[in-house]
Amino acid sequence: MRLGIFVGCFAVAAVAVHFGLFPSGASDSNFVWVILLALVLSAPLSYVLLRKQRDEMSAQIVSTVDRTKARLEANRTREDHVTQ
Template sequence: MSRAVLRYTAMRLGIFAACFVVLAALAYAGIIPEAVGRANPLWLVMLALIVSAPLSLVLLRRQRDEMSERIAPRVERTRQSVRQKLAADQSREDEAA
């Protein structure tokens, strides 16, 4: 795994953790509801996911672009390999028929 992928993932998890801590503090202070029914931790995790997603989209744009530049050549090589295998399989089927 490349350094760009690890860095993006760590930063994404960091934003999620920060959102979770802030939301937990707000829930503890009574500013937001602590729970929905009996799902206190799940409620805060889901809320943190919802809040951290758009923040990550905006704040980690550069890291996401860098990561995609690293991944794109590998994806293209894999795609070409799969296409070649499919073409070879199809030609074998055509010969057998």
């Protein structure tokens, strides 16, 4: 999804530079300039628009880490009982 936002911003930046809404880069650096503009535009948009997906992924990671910690603790407890 983030790549899609970047591609959209790249297209908007390219059109804006072509029509003079944004300044063009120096001599042959126009393509690099458009990429930098697209990065600057897409970063805050991704942060805002992808917040729900980021929160869901974070919750999944936390639950996976919690299950792994519980499994490790159970294994450690079982090993302590077996060695005694």
